[in-house]
Structure formats: structure tokens, C-alpha cells
Amino acid sequence: MGRGGRVTGSIYAARPWLGRLTDAQRAPVTPPATVLHSFRAAVARAPERTALAYFDGRLSYAETDALSDSVAGRLAARGIARGDRVALMLQNSPHFVIALLGAWKAGATVVPLNPMYKSAETAHILQDADAAAVICSDRAWEAYIRDTAAASPVRVAVTACELELQTRDDERVLGFGRLPRPDDTDDLLTVARAGHPAPADRELTAADVALISYTSGTSGRPKGAMNPHGALTYNAERQRTGHPVPEGACYFALAPLFHITGMVCELAACIANAGTLALAYRFDPGVVLDAFAEHRPAYTVGPSTAFMALAAHPGATREHFASFQVISSGGAPVPPALVEKFRAGFGPYIRNGYGLTECTAPCAAVPPEQEAPVDPASGTLSVGLPGPDTVVRIVDDNGAEVPFGEHGEIVVRGPQLALGYWRMPAATAAGFPDGELRTGDIGFMDADGWLYVVDRKKDMINASGFKVWPREVEDVLYTHPAVREAAVVGIPDAYRGETVKAYVSLRPGACADPAELAGYCKERLAAYKSPRQVEVLEELPKTSSGKILKRELRSR
Template sequence: MTSLYAARPWLGQLTEAQRAPVSPPASVVHAFRAAVLRAPDRTALAYFDGRLSYRETDALSDSVAGHLAARGLQPGDRVAIMLQNTPHFVIALLGAWKAGATVVPLNPMYKSAEVGHVLGDCEAAALICSDRAWEAYLRDTAAASPVRIALTACELDLQSRDDARVLAFERVPRPADTDDLLAVARRGLPAPGGREPAPDATALISYTSGTSGTPKGAMNTHRGITYNAERQRTGHPIPEGAGYFALAPLFHITGMVCQLAVCAANAGTLILAYRFHPGVGGDAFVEHRPAYTVGPSTAFMALAAAPGVTREHFASFRVISSGGAPVPPALVAKFRDAFGPYLRNGYGLTECTAPCASVPPEREAPVDPVSGTLSVGLPGPETVVRIVDEEGAEVPFGRQGEIVVRGPQVVPGYWRRPEATAETFPDGELRTGDIGFMDPDGWLYVVDRKKDMINASGFKVWPREVEDVLYGHPAVREAAVVGVPDPYRGEDVKAYVSLRPGAEATPEELSAYCAERLAAYKYPRQVEVLAELPKTASGKILRRELRSRH
């Protein structure tokens, strides 16, 4: 049977430049060194009032690589990095890669048991973290793991503002049982020879969030990272040397690829602000005038609600992308009306090294007239996205099914999980677990996660559809919809919302608002208003945490 999707109808929506082949560098290290040759004195990293040039960052990371090699780190060994968006993260990352290591990024919000699982599962040889985290609990966690090399840093270093909105902590005494990351970096050691990253080597073991079981490590290759970075660099009209604001955390695949890797490929300035805070971010936009940023829709909701944020804060941006969480059409409209930029939707997973579909800069995503869902964009020219049914057979354009992806950015599998790899990547194609559809022109629409579907008296309810309606209410800032147990219907639809500053709305009012716009089995009969909805560090709303309340 001829495949509908193999014809790649989305190619007709792309420009000739966007369809053209790309030649990505072998690794981010290769891209960074090329930037050093082109612009050695350009600022590579801006951290509040701190600045490091490409030449300085290259030398500092060389020395970290030399130190790791001298401590016995071998090519292919795993180095876990648990730091916020600071220059220390980038220096450690480049240093580990220059030493031939595979990097394991860790969420700084992880607790001891979560870190311990990852360190043991990947058999980490080294851990690089903050002094505070080491003293608080990571010393004991590392002692019970394979870690034999530890470097720590104070994230107050390399800047002098100590912005209390995000840097609300004090220095701790230097741990006596670790090496100081900056002291090592300033030692002037050369990087070891013969350890250049190979394109097909594993660059990252990126652990999934564990929403459906024990976290698994997706093996992102150097080639996969630079392919997606180069596709983004050539597809976005951003001048070389421009500023990239790191809104998404660098330990997350979106921040790693769409901010750090793209910035290096474009010899740009990576603007760091420890962690996302709307006020801090707004100040950084005015100070550094970035041309690009990417983050979840929740971050842009927070920016839109922050006091004092105006159109002027966004005046320098050429492209703003949103990924990692669905973007309601109402948010796109509100954001453009208030601040000017159009939020460009995108879609990807850790398992496909961030994006596999996005909205080109000169286009706007269509809204499906039936469901009201905003498209997440068009696949790239070397990517094939298909929609399949429960048996894996393709469904026609416009019909919902599971999204599956094949392309150069798809990872080869999970770290030491052959059964999970075989299940998720049959014949090298990624089964995403997301439900969506594609229109005849190649625009992709994501409906929801397969496992998040609500079954109310036998009727399927997708939370995303209800959430999009709630976002149309002027008082709603954030919304999440989950299924909760119901003795009669099996499951009932419940909505959790947070309100915009100064806005008021009762649960009854919000339920009635939805009832006017949705079928009787879809609208939430239960609505609960919270001050904040629980989120991951990358900004995704945690539906599973809301479900666990029941």
C-alpha cells in the first residue's frame, strides 16, 4: 500500500531555502570551535553583568577537559551535570565533551532518590554540581553511586549582581572533598588529544520525566543535536552573532538544542539568568536585546502577566518559539495583541532531540476549524511524520491517531533498555504516544497524550480541547484538565485553573463558560482555582500531580 505520508506534503509549504540540504558540524564542540575562529572576542556567555568571550570559554572548557582526563576519565564515560542556566553549565558541558565523555543532564529540582537512580542507571563516573547541592545531599547520594570524580561550583560566581529574585542563596564553604570547577577551568590545562566527539557517538543520555514509569535515558547523538540546530539556524532569519535568551533550562533537550547548540552554530551570545523568572527575564530582554528565545506557553503566560512588561521588552526579537507544552490559540492572539510578536509553535520530544515540526518564520500556524486546535507546524524536509491507528496502519489525512516520527534527529534508543527501545522505536521509527492528525497540506496537529485521554461514560474527552476553551476566558492564566474517578460515569472531567493578576472568576462561572462551548460530556463539572499549577522545571504543567490528588 502506498504511504500517504511518504510523499511529504509539507514540502510544498516550505521555501526553497528551508528544503535545501544542510551540512551540520560533527558536534557542538566543532561548532563552538568554529565560532572561536570566526569571532574569538565576541561575548559567548552573558550572565547578569558577567561576560565570557568565545576565546575565554574555549580555554576554560579545555582546562576542564584536561582535568577530567588527568583524573582518569575515559572516552565514553558518563559525566552528570546538575546546574542551573549559568556559565558553569556550559563550561562543564563543553569540557566533558572535549574529554570524550557522554553528558547526563540532571534537573536541579531532583531529590536524592531521583539523582541516585540516574547516577546508578548510567553508571556515572563524574558529577558536576553546585557547592550547595553537594553539601545539602549530593555528597551522600554520590557516595552510594559509581561516581569517582566530583567538581562543584558556586553559581554566584561569574557575575556580581546577586539578583535576589533568582539568586536567593548565600555561599557555602568550599567543599574539601571536591574539585572547584572554576579553579580547574582557570588552571590553563590543554584538552586531551584524540577525543574529538564523533557524529554518531552518544552526546547526551537525557532521562525522560518518568510520567509512565521509571525514567529512561534517551541516547541523543552529536549528529542529532547538530542536525536540529543547523536546521533551526538556516530556517530562522537571525543574524550571526545575535543574542539568544536561555528561557528554557539547558538541562532540558529544548534548551540544549534550540538555545545552546543553535547559538554556538550561529556564533551568538547565550544570555543566561540562572532560572526563569518573568521579572528577571523582562529585565534581561531590555539589557541584552536578544533576537531569539524559546520556552513553554506557561512561561509566556507568566511574562504576559508580569507587572511592567510592555511591547518594548519584546522589540528586539526576530523569532519567539514555544515548545514543550501545547499553545492555546487564545494565548497566541492575546500575546500578539499585547506585545507584538507572534508565538511560533513547535513540536518535539526528548526522543527526537527536540523539534520534529515547527512553524516557519514567514508563516502562521492554521487553526483546525473543527476542533479549534492550533497546528504545531510542519515537519522538516528529511523528517517523515505519519499518523497511525492502534495496529500501526496509516490513517487518512484529518483522522486522529498516534504520531510516529522517522528522521535524522530520532535517537537510536534508550540506554541499556532493549525492550523499551524495541517497543518505542520499531524499525527505528519513534512511537510518540501523542495523539494527533495531519491535514492534506502537511500541517501537524497534536490533540493530546494518549494516556491523558478521559473516558467519561464511554465518551472520549481530550483534556487539551477543554483547556483551549478555558484559555479563552479573560480571567484564566493557566488551565489543566484531568480525569477524576466518578462512581457513575467512570471518570469525570475536572479543571484546575489559576487566574490572571487582579482577575476574578468563580468555579461555577468557569464551568458554565465551558458548558456553553462544549458538548455536555466534555465540559468540566468540577473546577478548582489554585494560586499556581504544578509544573516541571521546563514549564510543563504536571497533570499527573493533579491527578494524584484523587
């Protein structure tokens, strides 16, 4: 069996979730070969429509096409060949999209980098990916990328000032001044406005690698997942048809575009629908709420922590969310209490979803006309139903399937899977045995096909021989009216081996001391699951994509 192949002799092969999908959701899709094909189709049918909105700046599809053509021409003239790796390190701005499309038009594979990476993290990826070019902000270049690139295979550098293409300079997220333009790099907008023709011989196919997306590196060095163009367009098309909004609608980029969720569910899906992508540099609750009021988006997707922050903002009102037809959450677990609190306070129902970098964002989601069930035994909210072309199975440590309702590792097969890990054949063989992704997540599926994620396999706490899944404890904490964020980890304990510790942040104006929170859990959980220690922090540490950094909490 290869990628997308049939699974035989399996209780999951019958795909019980199909019966819960509509005819439209089950219908076959024929995605274009690449996001560039989608983009060119959007340019052809709506050239003057706004493609990118950035504070008060606007770029049409035709303008974005011309700018990215010129970037592609310059990259090709500088020696970037088909298949070369171009590292891209920018925030949510039009510069990111112009650079991304330009690199693809030059035939390159894009390596998205988190702008929060420090020198050592960036150096590892530039070396590991054998990057031929880097496109980054001028501030990052001056701070450390220049020195990092000098010791790497990078031979072409392009920099951008992300204050350009807008005039508001909102200090909440754009609180930095313009630097003198570096004299040892190409300037992205100067290149984009030069009118270079894009190379005509760089056409990409569905099988070509679009992205080398580096995992977060929670265990060991980050690995580069090779996401093919066809996986991006397949998931973008399923997003467009499965979560329909009108053609040309506004999509708000709440998730960062360098993250696979933002790349596929926001950017690629928006382009597939010839929509407008609204950008706001990076996440700030007040800035995002202002952007909602200005752009009136129909769709957004983000981590649960972003919705917690928006709900906690003192200026948030129901009107801010009135334009949304679909709000999705991905990248981090969604507590059931958050979904209900958000709906009660602001109106929209947050639709859960599940995916990984290795499956090019979603492989399961809650359809728009349905609501995710909550498992009565554990209180876990379902992450949704797999897609019609996807097979999700639950297996034990030996790879044998477990019955519906029993816990095991989630494994995924389908057309959205990555091709494996860049230059890591052993890790590819272990992570994609026979073309099926071993996710490392523990979960279960009910007989109707609803998928539940319990926790990461490596996050399980062993307290005196009892298994404790942090997610179950976190879901209880989220029901406390004072709790804004919660994260539970195992810490060493001389008697029990490990014991449960909870870290929480509180809602603005709320009060709760550690003893109260520990007692609240003790009333609702078995004694071995209840946190022995609770620590209240002003903020929990997070990645820029909104995931709570448990490894930092463990190291405290």
C-alpha cells in the same frame, strides 16, 4: 527501514508539507559532526565576541574555549575516559556551558540532570547511567549529592558556586549565600582557570552519544534517551537556517539548558550561529524581562507557561519584546488564545513547535513567514510543518496509517532521532520499532502537511464511553479573560467511570469562581466534555521546564 530511512507505500511519504517550505528551508544541510566542531568554528571566526552573558558577567568565545579546555584536561587526568558518563546538574549559568563543553572535550557522554530532582530521583539516574563523574552546584552537593554519589559509581566530583561570573546577586533568583568550598570536590572555576591542556585523543563523531537525556518519568522510572552528536547538530543547523537571525545575534535561554529544547534550540543553535547566549540562572518573570531590556535578544524559545507568566507580569511592556525577530514555543501545548493575546499585547507572534527528548527537540515547527492554522472543528492550533528530511505519520493502534484529518498516534522518522534507550533493549524495540519513534501523542495531519497534537495518548479521559481530550477543554478555558493557566484531568467517577475536572489559575487582579468557569465551558462544549468540577489554584504545579504536572493534579 532504519533511522532516516525511506517510507514506502505511505500517504505521508510524499511529504505534503514540502510545498509550504521555502527553497532555503528545503535545501539540504551539512551539519558539523558535533557541537564542539560548531564551537571551534565560532571561536575561529569570532574569538572576542561574547559567547555567554550572565547578569553583568561576560565571557568571550576564546575565554570559554580556554576554560572548557582546562576542565577537559582535569577530567582526563582524574581518569574520565572516552565514553564515560558525566552527570551535569546546574542551572542556566556559564558554569553549565563550561562543564558541558569540557566533558565533551574529554570524550565523555553528558547526562543532564534537572536541578529540581530530589535525592531518590538523582540516585536512580546516577546508578542507571553508571556515571563516573558528577558536576553540580556546591549547595546541591552539601544538601544531598555527596551522600547520593557515595552510594553510586561516581568517582569524580566537581562543584560550582553559581554566584560567580557575575556580581549582581539578584535576590529574585540568586537569593542564596556563598558556602565554604567543599574540601572533597574539585572547584569548577579553579579547575577551569588552571590552564590544563585538553586531551588530544578524544575526538568525537556524529555517531557518538552526546547526551543520555532522561525522560520525565510520567509512567514508571525515567528512561535515558541516547541522543547522538549528529542529531544535536542536525537540529541546531535546521534551527539556524529555518529560523534565521543575523550571525552573532543574542539568544536568550528561556528554556532550561538541561532540557533538550534549551540544549538544542538555544545553546547548540546559538553556537552554530556564533551568537551570544544570555543566561539568567532560572526563570523569574521580572528577571527575564530585565534581561530582555538589557541584552536585546533576537531569539528565544520556551514553554507556553513561561509566556503566560511574562504576559501577566505587571511590568511587561511591548518594548521588552521589541528586539525579538523569532519567538518559539516548545515543550508544552500552546493555546490559540495565548498566541493572539500575546500578539495583541506585546507584538510578537509565538511560533509553535513540536518535538520530544527522543527526537532531540523539534521535528515540526511553524516557519517564520507563516502562521499556524487553527483546526476549525476542534480549535486546536497546529504545531507546525515537519522538516524536509523528516517523515511524520499518523497511525492507529495496530500501526496502520490513518487518512489525513483522522486522529491517531504520531510517529516520526528522521536524522534527529535518538538511538534508543540506554541499556533498555525492550523499551527501545517498543519505542523505536524499525527505527521509527512512537511518540505516545495523539494527533492528526491535514492534506497540506500541518501537524496537530491533540493530547497525550495516556491523558485521554473516558467519560461514560465518550473520549474527552483534555487539550480541547483547556483551549476553551484559555479563551476566558480571567484564566492564566488551565489543566484538565480525568478523575474517578462512580457513575461515569471518569469525569472531567479542570484546575485553573487566574490572571493578576482577575476574578472568576468555579461555577462561572464551568458554565463558560458548558456553553461552548458538549455536555460530556464540560468539566463537572473546577478548582481555582494560585499556581498550577510545573516542572522546571514549564510543563504543568498533571500527575500531581490527579493525585490531589
